[in-house]
Amino acid sequence: MNGGLLLQALVSGLLLGGVYGLVASGLTLIFGVLRIINFAHGAVMMLGMYASYWLWVGIGLDPYASVLLTAPAFFVLGVAIERLVIEPNRDAAEHNQLLLTLGLALFLENLALVLWQGDFRTLRVPYANASFVIGEALVEVSRLVAAGGAVAIAFALYGMLRYTDLGKAIRALSEEREGAMLVGIDVRRIRGVAFGIGSACVAAAGALITPFFYIAPDVGESFNIMAFVVVVLGGMGNFLGALVGGLIVGLAESLGAAFLPGSLKQLVVFVIFVLVLLFRPEGLFGRPRG
Amino acid sequence: MRLLELAGLAKRFGGLAAVSHLDLTVDAGEIVGLIGPNGAGKTTVFHLVAGFHAPSAGAIRFKGASIVGLKPHAICRRGLARTFQLVQPFAGLTAVENVMVGAFNRERDTSAARRIAEETLDFVGLGARRHVPARDLTLSDRKRLEMARGLATRPELLLLDEVMSGLNPTEIEAIIGLIRGIHARGVTLLIIEHVMRAIMALSHRLVVLHHGEKIAEGRPEAVALDRRVIEAYLGDEGEGA
Amino acid sequence: MGEKALAGLAVAALVAAPPFLPKYPLEILISVLFFAYLGLAWNILGGYAGQFSFGHAAFFGIGAYTSTLLFLRAGLSPWLGMLAGGVLAAGFGLFEGYLSFRYGLRGPYFSLVTLAFAEMLRVVAVNLKVVGASIGLVIPTSAAAPALFVFAHKLPYYYVILALTAGALLLTRVLARTRLGYALVAVRENEDAAEAAGVNALGAKLSAMALSAFLTALGGTFYAQYFAYIDPTITFGPGISIQGLLPAIVGGAGTVLGPLLGAFVLTPVSELTRALLRGRAGADIMLYGLVLMLVISFLPQGLIGWLRTRRMRAG
Numbered sequence: 001m002n003g004g005l006l007l008q009a010l011v012s013g014l015l016l017g018g019v020y021g022l023v024a025s026g027l028t029l030i031f032g033v034l035r036i037i038n039f040a041h042g043a044v045m046m047l048g049m050y051a052s053y054w055l056w057v058g059i060g061l062d063p064y065a066s067v068l069l070t071a072p073a074f075f076v077l078g079v080a081i082e083r084l085v086i087e088p089n090r091d092a093a094e095h096n097q098l099l100l101t102l103g104l105a106l107f108l109e110n111l112a113l114v115l116w117q118g119d120f121r122t123l124r125v126p127y128a129n130a131s132f133v134i135g136e137a138l139v140e141v142s143r144l145v146a147a148g149g150a151v152a153i154a155f156a157l158y159g160m161l162r163y164t165d166l167g168k169a170i171r172a173l174s175e176e177r178e179g180a181m182l183v184g185i186d187v188r189r190i191r192g193v194a195f196g197i198g199s200a201c202v203a204a205a206g207a208l209i210t211p212f213f214y215i216a217p218d219v220g221e222s223f224n225i226m227a228f229v230v231v232v233l234g235g236m237g238n239f240l241g242a243l244v245g246g247l248i249v250g251l252a253e254s255l256g257a258a259f260l261p262g263s264l265k266q267l268v269v270f271v272i273f274v275l276v277l278l279f280r281p282e283g284l285f286g287r288p289r290g
Numbered sequence: 291m292r293l294l295e296l297a298g299l300a301k302r303f304g305g306l307a308a309v310s311h312l313d314l315t316v317d318a319g320e321i322v323g324l325i326g327p328n329g330a331g332k333t334t335v336f337h338l339v340a341g342f343h344a345p346s347a348g349a350i351r352f353k354g355a356s357i358v359g360l361k362p363h364a365i366c367r368r369g370l371a372r373t374f375q376l377v378q379p380f381a382g383l384t385a386v387e388n389v390m391v392g393a394f395n396r397e398r399d400t401s402a403a404r405r406i407a408e409e410t411l412d413f414v415g416l417g418a419r420r421h422v423p424a425r426d427l428t429l430s431d432r433k434r435l436e437m438a439r440g441l442a443t444r445p446e447l448l449l450l451d452e453v454m455s456g457l458n459p460t461e462i463e464a465i466i467g468l469i470r471g472i473h474a475r476g477v478t479l480l481i482i483e484h485v486m487r488a489i490m491a492l493s494h495r496l497v498v499l500h501h502g503e504k505i506a507e508g509r510p511e512a513v514a515l516d517r518r519v520i521e522a523y524l525g526d527e528g529e530g531a
Numbered sequence: 532m533g534e535k536a537l538a539g540l541a542v543a544a545l546v547a548a549p550p551f552l553p554k555y556p557l558e559i560l561i562s563v564l565f566f567a568y569l570g571l572a573w574n575i576l577g578g579y580a581g582q583f584s585f586g587h588a589a590f591f592g593i594g595a596y597t598s599t600l601l602f603l604r605a606g607l608s609p610w611l612g613m614l615a616g617g618v619l620a621a622g623f624g625l626f627e628g629y630l631s632f633r634y635g636l637r638g639p640y641f642s643l644v645t646l647a648f649a650e651m652l653r654v655v656a657v658n659l660k661v662v663g664a665s666i667g668l669v670i671p672t673s674a675a676a677p678a679l680f681v682f683a684h685k686l687p688y689y690y691v692i693l694a695l696t697a698g699a700l701l702l703t704r705v706l707a708r709t710r711l712g713y714a715l716v717a718v719r720e721n722e723d724a725a726e727a728a729g730v731n732a733l734g735a736k737l738s739a740m741a742l743s744a745f746l747t748a749l750g751g752t753f754y755a756q757y758f759a760y761i762d763p764t765i766t767f768g769p770g771i772s773i774q775g776l777l778p779a780i781v782g783g784a785g786t787v788l789g790p791l792l793g794a795f796v797l798t799p800v801s802e803l804t805r806a807l808l809r810g811r812a813g814a815d816i817m818l819y820g821l822v823l824m825l826v827i828s829f830l831p832q833g834l835i836g837w838l839r840t841r842r843m844r845a846g
């Protein structure tokens with residue numbers, strides 16, 4: 001086993017894992033409050049990436065700075081989606097709610113395809129190739145910033161959840177919905193806000209990776225699957241689990257890429273997924289069922 | 291014949307003992323009432339007997355053979371049926387279709403199952419509402435439907451879980467009559483009930499549970515005068531019985 | 532009685548009219564029946580048993596690749612290869628189903644697991660040179676050979692898919708009236724109550740899974756022979772999973788005619804969209820997404836459910 005290869009895999013895995021953690025945090029927040037698995041999460045991330053891209057192409061706004069614009073915008077978009085699409089179907093059967101977000105995902109992904117075609121785009125910032133070396137591992141600055149930014153945002157989110165009234169209301173609704181309703185928490189508002197925050201997070205994650213990740217209408221799909229795996233691994237609705245799970249999945253994928261040929265690395269993640277679903281569906285940090 | 295035998299039955303959920311060293315028997319032809327304050331573990335006993343939970347300890351024998359570890363459907367096949375405390379109809383199916391599912395327990399042929407279902411529905415008094423979707427039935431009718439579905443499986447032992455809760459006095463009288471009718475057809479009954487006058491009138495024998503343990507057993511008149519039973523019910527009145 | 536006459540007329544038209552249809556409408560009709568067929572196959576597990584699979588592509592791909600590989604490598608007629616593919620898919624379905632149901636996966640968790648399995652097969656196919664990897668496989672159709680499921684014209688393919696669809700319709704109708712059919716809907720409505728009534732829920736779900744997988748795989752072979760080209764993305768990708776379940780959802784899951792109706796509505800609409808927004812890739816799927824959202828929101832029981840409610844209200 002090549003030590004340098006292993007180190008590189010570790011570094012890459014942790015860095016990308018930080019981004020997965022942010023994406024999954026948004027998804028797990030949405031699940032915790034609304035109790036739906038949001039299939040459109042990846043599509044919103046994709047739209048976030050395009051937003052940063054067009055801002056860069058149009059007004060030369062640095063993608064990292066664009067987060068300040070896109071995050072609030074996607075918060076609003078998220079609230080709108082929740083009000084218009086999800087809320088009216090609040091009492092629908094569970095599988096129908098799944099299909100609803102699936103339909104939304106299909107719509108958004110193909111809207112992007114129709115508007116911007118399927119060609120890969122890249123966002124070339126001047127510092128795109130900056131990198132440094134740790135031991136035998138190459139660390140790209142853009143990936144480091146993405147991971148750092150993702151973790152920072154996730155921690156800010158965590159702080160909000162722990163210490164603000166809004167955060168407490170969200171947690172109350174996630175953990176004990178009937179009790180929350182009894183103490184007068186405005187459930188409808190919180191549901192919209194949760195979806196908005198989740199969308200803002202994932203759009204921010206998208207912005208952070210544009211300097212080194214390709215942009216295309218289907219880019220959200222792979223992040224979607226990763227996010228599902230992370231959320232299930234960490235425990236549905238468990239915020240800390242999403243972060244830790246993100247790192248684990250990032251590492252697993254990266255180690256898989258180091259040791260398996262071709263694109264078989266994806267298999268590693270799926271195998272983990274299936275194993276967790278079968279043997280510990282509540283996740284590493286969730287409470288065991290029955 | 292001893293139909294059902296529970297020996298040393300226990301069920302723990304984490305640190306909580308829902309049922310502890312319970313011995314209980316039901317002989318063919320009996321109507322046995324299982325009573326006790328809320329939270330006494332009565333429904334847990336049903337879940338254990340019907341195969342929905344695995345016991346932490348103890349034996350459950352039906353017709354002499356152990357049924358521990360069997361799936362609920364296998365237990366039903368052997369002749370033990372149950373109803374649920376919160377009725378569980380197949381909401382999207384009509385009344386007759388609901389009961390046919392039960393009838394298929396003994397029948398392979400669809401028209402035979404339909405005949406049995408229709409006859410059972412008539413027996414419980416739902417004959418006129420054969421083709422009504424279960425979700426459109428009143429609570430009282432849904433309880434009859436659930437009993438009909440259980441009956442259609444041709445059980446030797448039927449477990450009834452609080453079938454009278456939520457019913458008005460007229461409906462309760464009717465259900466008492468129905469239960470007597472079921473018994474007359476040769477079905478042995480183990481009944482959980484809170485409506486005291488009903489369970490007193492129906493049962494040959496009462497078993498009283500409190501905090502998962504049997505505290506009294508015997509003929510209804512004797513049990514009603516049992517000091518421990520009175521204390522158990524009175525003592526728990528403040529706990530929201 | 533007017534309904535039966537109408538149905539009879541429709542059947543007669545479907546059987547007798549196609550030889551006189553120009554190429555493009557015939558292609559659309561083949562498309563409609565193809566998706567109706569996939570929807571009917573999915574419906575057995577998703578509509579009747581109530582287990583929403585998002586990964587039926589796994590079975591589709593197994594069917595397509597099995598018959599194609601047996602044909603290319605061993606010269607076996609795809610008619611036989613189709614059956615082999617079906618059996619293999621049923622076996623995989625039993626494996627997947629047993630793992631999932633044995634460990635109590637329900638609802639969204641089951642859907643996610645089926646998605647994962649389909650994706651795993653796709654990744655494996657992409658990386659296996661022996662099955663063509665991402666380049667895919669080409670089925671030689673230059674020389675017509677009916678015994679080898681290769682026809683010179685589109686019309687025979689039409690009758691094949693018509694037969695498959697009719698068969699699936701009949702199967703669904705018969706199934707709904709049997710003990711297994713009742714068991715499936717009971718499990719769908721309330722699994723615990725079903726068990727208490729003597730229904731072997733695990734057995735019923737596995738039967739539905741195997742049957743649904745078998746039928747879907749046959750569709751995979753048809754696709755391979757009709758389009759003469761398969762690759763991992765087409766056969767194992769989420770696209771075919773979704774396009775297979777849409778007709779059932781739109782038309783009415785858990786009904787006999789639902790998938791057929793859904794396909795008849797969806798396919799022409801998507802063709803129209805594709806024609807109008809000429810060359811714009813993704814327009815038709817975008818519409819599917821919108822239709823799916825609208826149907827779930829306003830017609831959750833699908834078109835058949837909506838028609839039934841209207842009829843009940845009317846009289």
